[in-house]
Amino acid sequence: MNNDKKALIVHYLTEFVLLSIGFAIFIVILYLNEFHFSFSIISIWVFLYNGILFTFWLWKNDAKLWEKSIACVYFAIIEIIIASSFSSFSIQS
DSSP: OOHHHHHHHHHHHHHHHHHHHHHHHHHHHHHHTTTOOOHHHHHHHHHHHHHHHHHHHHHHOOOOHHHHHHHHHHHHHHHHHHHHHTTTOOOOO
16 A cells, blocks of 8 residues: 555544544533533534644644644634633533
8 A cells, every 4th residue: 555545544534533523522512411402512512622623733733833823812712702602501410
């Protein structure tokens, strides 16, 4: 197998793992909220999954430090906005 095929397989495997993590987070959040679907569940899922994807991007990207810093500031602002939408999220007992 040549290097192009290996790189393609690794790429698709990475995408599959990231998608699986996102799906697992969504199922866990639904389970904790007794499978009551609401807007706050979507908000908290986007908050968590966005953090995972951004962390992966920081790890894999070869951008300069100042570019990553600007992206971190933007990411923090977006996360604050998302977090304000699920501040009323509560796990039902």
